[in-house]
Amino acid sequence: MIYVYAAMLLHKAGKNVDEASVKKVLEAAGVTPDEGRVKALVAALDGVDIDAAIKEAASVQVAAAPSAPAEGAPAAEEKKEEKKEEKKDDTQAAAGLGALFG
Numbered sequence: 001m002i003y004v005y006a007a008m009l010l011h012k013a014g015k016n017v018d019e020a021s022v023k024k025v026l027e028a029a030g031v032t033p034d035e036g037r038v039k040a041l042v043a044a045l046d047g048v049d050i051d052a053a054i055k056e057a058a059s060v061q062v063a064a065a066p067s068a069p070a071e072g073a074p075a076a077e078e079k080k081e082e083k084k085e086e087k088k089d090d091t092q093a094a095a096g097l098g099a100l101f102g
Contacts, residue, residue: 002031003041011050018042 006025007017015021019042026033 002026002029003033003037007041007045008050008054017045017050 003022003026006022006029009025010017010021019038022038022041023033026038
């Protein structure tokens with residue numbers, strides 16, 4: 001996760017998210033960078049609009065938050081279906097970056 005944090009820090013600071021920059025951030029934090037993970041992170045983020053990805057991730061979390069039912073509690077079957085759908089959304093959101101965390 002620290003590799004993703006390094007990339008987000010660089011992006012927020014307006015810097016390029018490249019291998020050398022990620023390595024410098026990790027080294028400054030006292031972490032010995034793993035070359036493979038750094039390369040995988042930079043390759044995974046190539047062409048990604050990080051701001052849009054952050055907004056999308058935030059909207060998934062908000063949408064997954066349970067809301068109070070308007071008329072009583074929903075049936076147990078409806079709750080199970082909602083949980084399955086939420087789990088599927090989280091899995092799809094994490095696809096692609098999961099390989100970075102060994």
